[in-house]
Amino acid sequence: MGFLKTSVWAAFLLFFFYTALILSLLTAFEGQGFWEILLSPDTLFSIRLSLTAATLSAFLAIALGLPAAYALSRKNFFGKKVVDTILELPMIMSPIALGAALLIFFNTRAGEAIQSRGILFVFEFPGIVLAQFATIAGLATRLMKTAL
Secondary structure, three states: OOHHHHHHHHHHHHHHHHHHHHHHHHHHOOHHHHHHHHOOHHHHHHHHHHHHHHHHHHHHHHHHHHHHHHHHHHOOOOOHHHHHHHOOHHHHOOHHHHHHHHHHHOOOHHHHHHHHOOOOOOOOHHHHHHHHHHHHHHHHHHHHHHHO
């Protein structure tokens, strides 16, 4: 079987896998109960919080990643390979491990000094944005570097 046929089969398998997941969610709840849960104030707050944090994180990743990607793709400078390697870390570490590393950082003297200045991160909205940013910044930079 050729590469094209294998790719098409893989795409169909993924499609059916995700379709089965969605259908199982729809059948797990009875119609009225599902909409009550979906439209509850707590669920709507969580959705709004997630969308706001993700949008802000994406804008920050693009704003910082684009100049970094330009410099990494077009310029030669001291430490370029080190910076390039460090940007790989979020892609190597799982998001859970990255979040745990951020929590550990904010329990050190440096992290506590930052939080004592009034910018709270642990279990606060800025912490959510920072965690999402830390997860996507390396990937965004890598993708923009490839495009440039």
